[in-house]
Amino acid sequence: MYNYLSGGFSAYLYRDLLLGIRNKTDLVKPLIFFLLISALVPLAIAPEAERLAQLAPGIIWILAVLATLLSVERLFSDDLQDGSLEQMLLSPNMLILPILGKIAAHWLMIGLPLTLLSPLIGIWFSLPVVAVIPMILSLALGTAVLSLIGAVGAALTLPRQGGVLLALLVMPLYMPVLIFGSATIQSAVDGLDWTAPLAILAAFLAIAIALCPLAINAGLRLAKNG
Amino acid sequence: MNLNLQWTWFHRLGSPRWFYQKTQRWLPWLSFIMLSLLIVGLVWGLAYAPPDAKQGNSFRIIYVHVPASVVALAGYYLMAIAGAVGLIWRIKLSYMLMRSAAPIGAALTFIALVTGAIWGKPTWGAYWVWDARITSMLILLFLYIGVMALRHTYSSHEAADKASAILGLVGMVNVPIIYKSVDWWQTLHQPATIKFTGAPSMHPDMFMPLVVMIVGFYIFYAVSLILFTRAEILRREYRASWVKQLVTDKLAEK
Amino acid sequence: MYFDSLQQLIFMDGHGVYVWSAFIISIVVMVGLMVKPLYQKKQEFKNIQLHIKLQQVNQAATQKEALDASHS
Numbered sequence: 308m309y310n311y312l313s314g315g316f317s318a319y320l321y322r323d324l325l326l327g328i329r330n331k332t333d334l335v336k337p338l339i340f341f342l343l344i345s346a347l348v349p350l351a352i353a354p355e356a357e358r359l360a361q362l363a364p365g366i367i368w369i370l371a372v373l374a375t376l377l378s379v380e381r382l383f384s385d386d387l388q389d390g391s392l393e394q395m396l397l398s399p400n401m402l403i404l405p406i407l408g409k410i411a412a413h414w415l416m417i418g419l420p421l422t423l424l425s426p427l428i429g430i431w432f433s434l435p436v437v438a439v440i441p442m443i444l445s446l447a448l449g450t451a452v453l454s455l456i457g458a459v460g461a462a463l464t465l466p467r468q469g470g471v472l473l474a475l476l477v478m479p480l481y482m483p484v485l486i487f488g489s490a491t492i493q494s495a496v497d498g499l500d501w502t503a504p505l506a507i508l509a510a511f512l513a514i515a516i517a518l519c520p521l522a523i524n525a526g527l528r529l530a531k532n533g
Numbered sequence: 534m535n536l537n538l539q540w541t542w543f544h545r546l547g548s549p550r551w552f553y554q555k556t557q558r559w560l561p562w563l564s565f566i567m568l569s570l571l572i573v574g575l576v577w578g579l580a581y582a583p584p585d586a587k588q589g590n591s592f593r594i595i596y597v598h599v600p601a602s603v604v605a606l607a608g609y610y611l612m613a614i615a616g617a618v619g620l621i622w623r624i625k626l627s628y629m630l631m632r633s634a635a636p637i638g639a640a641l642t643f644i645a646l647v648t649g650a651i652w653g654k655p656t657w658g659a660y661w662v663w664d665a666r667i668t669s670m671l672i673l674l675f676l677y678i679g680v681m682a683l684r685h686t687y688s689s690h691e692a693a694d695k696a697s698a699i700l701g702l703v704g705m706v707n708v709p710i711i712y713k714s715v716d717w718w719q720t721l722h723q724p725a726t727i728k729f730t731g732a733p734s735m736h737p738d739m740f741m742p743l744v745v746m747i748v749g750f751y752i753f754y755a756v757s758l759i760l761f762t763r764a765e766i767l768r769r770e771y772r773a774s775w776v777k778q779l780v781t782d783k784l785a786e787k
Numbered sequence: 788m789y790f791d792s793l794q795q796l797i798f799m800d801g802h803g804v805y806v807w808s809a810f811i812i813s814i815v816v817m818v819g820l821m822v823k824p825l826y827q828k829k830q831e832f833k834n835i836q837l838h839i840k841l842q843q844v845n846q847a848a849t850q851k852e853a854l855d856a857s858h859s
Binding site for chain 1: 672673675676678682683686687688692696702703704706710711714717718721
């Protein structure tokens with residue numbers, strides 16, 4: 308009998324991870340983008356440690372948003388092309404767990420590496436040491452929210468496969484995450500309590516996990532028919 | 534049986550024909566109320582209300598800025614709810630309302646942004662300040678443009694309607710979060726020295742024209758929404774016999 | 788009226804440019820929101836007229852064809 312609770316989650320998580328690992332270039336692209344643009348910032352602004360440290364929380368978060376946006380486009384389009392999306396949609400049930408499985412795989416391949424790489428960027432931008440742990444935590448929670456919201460946009464724009472439209476749909480929805488994410492780091496730099504904005508990020512994640520799969524499910528079914 | 538009777542009004546409400554014919558009768562009245570309210574509010578606000586103690590006469594921009602932003606925000610909810618009604622009960626008219634609401638809301642948001650920028654110059658000395666209300670309005674404009682742009686992704690009306698409705702709902706959940714986040718972000722960075730509005734503390738001589746203008750803008754929104762929806766009904770229902778009858782009657786009149 | 792003269796109403800202690808430009812832009816956009824759907828409606832009427840005419844022509848043609856076929 309089909310298990311409604313765990314059905315599909317681990318299967319899709321495993322499948323997407325496997326596909327990602329076999330196709331390494333897709334995995335590395337967002338990370339290289341993240342590092343490359345970070346290296347441009349000091350060149351474009353100024354190599355002074357103080358100014359960079361001031362800008363660091365904002366820049367790290369903007370780059371995280373852009374890197375996720377770049378990668379989330381492919382979340383469903385590859386599946387649409389090779390027909391496996393249609394196979395997934397054959398099920399009459401809500402596809403909440405398979406969708407969450409795919410998004411979890413996306414986060415493990417994009418959000419988590421970005422998070423782990425961020426201390427390096429922190430060193431480049433002379434971010435104070437006290438802010439490193441808040442930065443890692445806020446990125447870990449925040450990129451998961453970004454993946455979930457981005458997946459909604461990717462599902463809705465599937466017939467035209469993302470592009471500028473995806474950015475237009477998703478960017479306004481990213482705004483709160485960006486605000487509280489950079490505020491977590493900034494609070495830590497300023498020596499304030501950084502757990503409050505982090506808690507709000509966690510609340511966003513809880514809401515997004517509950518609601519985004521519903522919208523993605525509806526969007527995917529539309530894309531198949533439309 | 535009883536249940537059926539109760540729901541017939543709901544489905545009649547959802548009939549494009551019923552809407553087209555009823556609004557034909559409502560439009561002259563609504564337009565009359567709209568024009569009188571807007572003219573009274575405009576003259577009152579521009580010529581009779583006293584100037585603000587700190588901002589002087591530039592404060593009079595409030596009489597378009599605030600009504601436009603209030604109605605633009607309410608319009609987003611209306612659009613999202615119309616989309617939800619369409620998704621749940623499959624009412625065609627509801628989708629038409631949703632589609633018509635998007636450009637009106639975007640235009641009103643645009644008014645709010647432009648007047649806010651103009652107001653900023655004499656108040657803060659700069660055309661653009663990242664004030665909480667203006668920032669939220671900018672995000673709202675992007676949300677509206679997103680809903681309008683998403684239509685072109687889909688080839689059929691049906692799929693486009695559903696996709697816009699889903700996006701509208703996602704946006705509706707997000708709009709309060711965005712507003713609160715931006716408010717919080719604003720207080721974090723710089724407490725605004727002069728705030729746009731502060732309605733409860735306003736003198737009645739200043740406040741009353743604002744109320745008149747807000748009501749006027751709501752009715753303007755209703756009239757514009759009705760006009761856009763009527764055009765949309767004709768576009769989509771051109772095969773319906775009542776529409777053909779309407780057109781041939783009009784031809785005969787000439 | 789708060790202002791003593793019409794000139795003062797227009798000038799508004801130096802804020803006139805801002806206030807009047809804000810109001811004029813708003814009014815132009817709002818008039819546009821009224822005119823655009825009315826224009827669209829007119830266009831739709833024309834389209835539907837064309838549609839009806841085309842249908843009539845088509846019907847006449849098929850009737851004539853059927854008539855010709857029965858004669859020959």
